[in-house]
Amino acid sequence: GENVEQHPSTLSVQEGDSAVIKCTYSDSASNYFPWYKQELGKRPQLIIDIRSNVGEKKDQRIAVTLNKTAKHFSLHITETQPEDSAVYFCAASYAISSGSARQLTFGSGTQLTVLP
């Protein structure tokens, strides 16, 4: 099965600086890579995703890059703000079978703290 590794486990940055979180995956069949932000006691919230036919995607201060050859993908947050503080999870997804829904395998999470 798929295995997703995520680093670092904790990350502290000064407000306004950039934050980068990296993930690697093992199954070359995975072709959808979402990133989630989770605040304490809340549901994971999709913040950006990328499909394997794209190398980079950007949405305002958030960007994701994907290297299929190396099987790694990264989340980049620029101009960080205190409200960006949360736990961030990467995930890799593949179809269980043709035409079926996709199963997500999550990374271990990164606690991001943005210091004012």
Next chain:
Amino acid sequence: GAVVSQHPSWVICKSGTSVKIECRSLDFQATTMFWYRQFPKQSLMLMATSNEGSKATYEQGVEKDKFLINHASLTLSTLTVTSAHPEDSSFYICSASGAGVAYEQYFGPGTRLTVT
């Protein structure tokens, strides 16, 4: 956007009793629902995948006789924790995806289960 609800949001039960958690897709037909368990400061771990009208597929290490999953309609799945023990205390989150080759999973708000 797609909305998934869960009920109850939190529950406290005595050891040995059973607890049922409901997951509903409010504005779309969920052909597949997923159940996750999340312990404090850990990642989401997939427990089982259920397709409407079919038996759930459980992940390795998850006891199917202890965690009963029913997905009787396209808008409702239930997870029953039978003979609950303190080690079953956790945050249980469901997610749902729609018909066809759906990339995104829509997460419920989670249920905090405490077994005393």
